[in-house]
Amino acid sequence: MNPCSQSRSVVFITGASSGFGLVTSLVFAEAGYFVLASMRDLSKQESLLEQARERNVAINIECITMDVTKQDDIDYVIPEVIERFGSIDVLVNNAGYAAGGFTEELSSEDWRRQFETNVFGLIAVTKAVLSHMRRRKRGTIINLSSISGRMALPGLGPYSASKYAIEGFSESLRLEMLPYNVHVVLIEPGSYQTDIWSKGMTDFNTDLESPYQERTNALKKIVNHIAETADNPEEVAHLILKTAQANHPDLRYPVGKNVKNMTRLKNLLPWRWLERVILKKTSPRK
Numbered sequence: 698m699n700p701c702s703q704s705r706s707v708v709f710i711t712g713a714s715s716g717f718g719l720v721t722s723l724v725f726a727e728a729g730y731f732v733l734a735s736m737r738d739l740s741k742q743e744s745l746l747e748q749a750r751e752r753n754v755a756i757n758i759e760c761i762t763m764d765v766t767k768q769d770d771i772d773y774v775i776p777e778v779i780e781r782f783g784s785i786d787v788l789v790n791n792a793g794y795a796a797g798g799f800t801e802e803l804s805s806e807d808w809r810r811q812f813e814t815n816v817f818g819l820i821a822v823t824k825a826v827l828s829h830m831r832r833r834k835r836g837t838i839i840n841l842s843s844i845s846g847r848m849a850l851p852g853l854g855p856y857s858a859s860k861y862a863i864e865g866f867s868e869s870l871r872l873e874m875l876p877y878n879v880h881v882v883l884i885e886p887g888s889y890q891t892d893i894w895s896k897g898m899t900d901f902n903t904d905l906e907s908p909y910q911e912r913t914n915a916l917k918k919i920v921n922h923i924a925e926t927a928d929n930p931e932e933v934a935h936l937i938l939k940t941a942q943a944n945h946p947d948l949r950y951p952v953g954k955n956v957k958n959m960t961r962l963k964n965l966l967p968w969r970w971l972e973r974v975i976l977k978k979t980s981p982r983k
C-alpha cells in the first residue's frame with residue numbers, strides 16, 4: 698500500500714500511454730489525486746513518468762498494465778487496485794482508437810476489433826467498478842466519446858458506430874446508477890493533437906484499383922489538415938478533472954472548436970441539407 702494514497706481520491710485511467718490519457722494523468726496528479734495510469738504496454742510508461750517528474754508529481758502516479766480487451770487483465774487489476782488503495786473514486790474510460798475505411802472494404806474483423814476496444818473493453822472495465830461504487834454510494838465514471846458519437850462522417854463507420862454505442866450505453870448506465878450517487882459522464886471532444894490521427898488511418902485501403910480511392914485520398918487530406926490544426930489535449934484533460942470534481946456533473950460535455958455548433962446544427966437542420974454539406978466537404982475536389 699502506498700501510504701501517500703490512503704486519504705486521497707483515487708482515479709483509474711485507461712490508455713494512459715499517450716494523448717488524453719497521458720495528459721489527464723498529469724492533470725489529476727497535479728490536482729492531488731492518486732493516479733493509476735493503466736496502459737497495455739508498460740514499456741511506454743517513460744513518456745508519462747518523465748513529464749510527471751518535470752511537473753513534480755511523479756509521486757502521485759503509478760503505472761499499471763491493463764489491456765481493456767483482456768478480461769483476465771481487468772479481473773486481476775481492478776480488484777487489486779481497490780484492495781490496495783481502498784477505493785476507485787473516478788474511472789476515466791479513455792482507451793480507444795479510430796478505425797478508418799469504407800465499409801465495403803473493411804473486414805468484419807476490423808469492425809470487431811474496433812468494438813472490442815472502444816465498446817466491449819469500456820463496458821468490461823466499467824462493470825468491474827460498479828458494485829464497488831454502488832456499495833460506497835460514491836463514484837464518477839467518465840467515458841471518452843467524441844463528436845463522432847453525435848455526428849458520423851463517411852470513412853469512419855466503425856469509429857462513429859463505436860462512439861454512438863458508448864453514448865447509448867452511458868445514457869442507460871447513468872439512469873441505472875444515479876440512485877446510488879454514481880455519476881456517468883460523456884466527454885465529447887472535437888479534434889485534438891494526439892496520436893489517434895497517425896494510428897487510426899492505417900485501415901484505409903491503399904489499393905489503386907479501389908472505387909473509393911479518390912474519396913479515401915480526399916478524406917486523408919482532411920484528416921491530415923485536422924491533425925495539424927487540432928487543439929491542445931490539455932483543454933480536455935482539465936474538463937475531465939472539472940467533471941470529476943463536480944458534485945452533480947451533467948451527462949454530456951461537448952468540447953472543442955465548433956463542436957457545440959455542429960451538434961446544434963444537426964438538431965436544427967433537415968438531414969438532407971446536412972448530408973449535402975458533409976458530402977461536399979468530404980468529396981474529392983474537381
Ligand SMILES: NC(=O)c1ccc[n+]([C@@H]2O[C@H](COP(=O)([O-])OP(=O)(O)OC[C@H]3O[C@@H](n4cnc5c(N)ncnc54)[C@H](OP(=O)(O)O)[C@@H]3O)[C@@H](O)[C@H]2O)c1
Nearest residue numbers: 712714715716717764765792793843886888889891892893
Ligand atoms: N484526439 C482526438 O481528437 C479525439 C477526439 C475525440 C475523442 N477521442 C477519444 O479519446 C480517447 C483517447 O484517444 P487519444 O486521442 O488520446 O489517442 P491516443 O494518443 O492514440 O491514445 C489512445 C490510448 O488508448 C490506448 N489503447 C488502445 N487500445 C487499447 C487497449 N486495447 N487497451 C488499453 N489501452 C489501449 C493506447 O495505447 P497504445 O499506446 O498501446 O496504442 C493509447 O494509450 C479515445 O477514446 C478517442 O476515441 C480523441
